[in-house]
Amino acid sequence: MPVASQIVITGQSKPGVLAQVVSVLAGAKVNIKAFSAPEVTGKGNLRLLVSDVDQARAALRAAKVKFREETxxxxxxxxxxxxxxxxxxxxxxxxxxxxxxxxxxxxxxxxxxxxxxxxxxxxxxxxxxxxxxxxx
Structure with missing residues (x-):
C-alpha cells in the first residue's frame, strides 16, 4: 500500500480554476492519476495525485499557483x-x-x-x- 504526496490547491470555486491547473500540469508533462474537486460554500480544495510530484511542484510554482501537499x-x-x-x-x-x-x-x-x-x-x-x- 503506497503512501503518496497529494497536491492540494484551495481557492474560490469559479470558472477556469481547474482549467488553469490542469493546463499547467499538462504543459509540464505531468499525468493526473486521480483528482477530487468538491465545493464548500464557494470555496474548494482541488486534490490531485500526479505521476511526478517534483515536476508538478516546479510547474505550479513557475505558474504562481499556490498549493500545499499532504500525505x-x-x-x-x-x-x-x-x-x-x-x-x-x-x-x-x-x-x-x-x-x-x-x-x-x-x-x-x-x-x-x-x-x-x-x-x-x-x-x-x-x-x-x-x-x-x-x-x-
Missing part, C-alpha cells in the same frame, strides 16, 4: 460490496479519522483505487498492512 494513503481494494466498509471500520475502531476520501477505478476494473487522508497516517499504515490491498 495520502492509496489503497487498491477489491471492487465488491463491503471492501471500503472493512477499511473504514478498522480505522474507526483505532480512532483514526478519515479527513478526506475519493476513489477512481483501476485499469482492470476488478479493483477500486481509494485515496484517503487520515488523522494518523503511520498508525493507519500499521493497521492496514497485511490486509489484501494491492499497489496503485
Amino acid at each position: 495520502a494513503l492509496v489503497l487498491s481494494l477489491e471492487n465488491k460490496p463491503g471492501a471500503l466498509s472493512d477499511v473504514a471500520d478498522l480505522l474507526k475502531k483505532a480512532r483514526i479519522n478519515i479527513k478526506c476520501g475519493y476513489c477512481t477505478p483501476s485499469r482492470e476494473g476488478s479493483r477500486a483505487i481509494v485515496v484517503l487522508t487520515v488523522s494518523n497516517t503511520s498508525k493507519a499504515l500499521g493497521l492496514l498492512r497485511g490486509q489484501s490491498l494491492d499497489e496503485f
Whole structure:
C-alpha cells in the first residue's frame, strides 16, 4: 500500500480554476492519476495525485499557483460490496479519522483505487498492512 504526496490547491470555486491547473500540469508533462474537486460554500480544495510530484511542484510554482501537499494513503481494494466498509471500520475502531476520501477505478476494473487522508497516517499504515490491498 503506497503512501503518496497529494497536491492540494484551495481557492474560490469559479470558472477556469481547474482549467488553469490542469493546463499547467499538462504543459509540464505531468499525468493526473486521480483528482477530487468538491465545493464548500464557494470555496474548494482541488486534490490531485500526479505521476511526478517534483515536476508538478516546479510547474505550479513557475505558474504562481499556490498549493500545499499532504500525505495520502492509496489503497487498491477489491471492487465488491463491503471492501471500503472493512477499511473504514478498522480505522474507526483505532480512532483514526478519515479527513478526506475519493476513489477512481483501476485499469482492470476488478479493483477500486481509494485515496484517503487520515488523522494518523503511520498508525493507519500499521493497521492496514497485511490486509489484501494491492499497489496503485
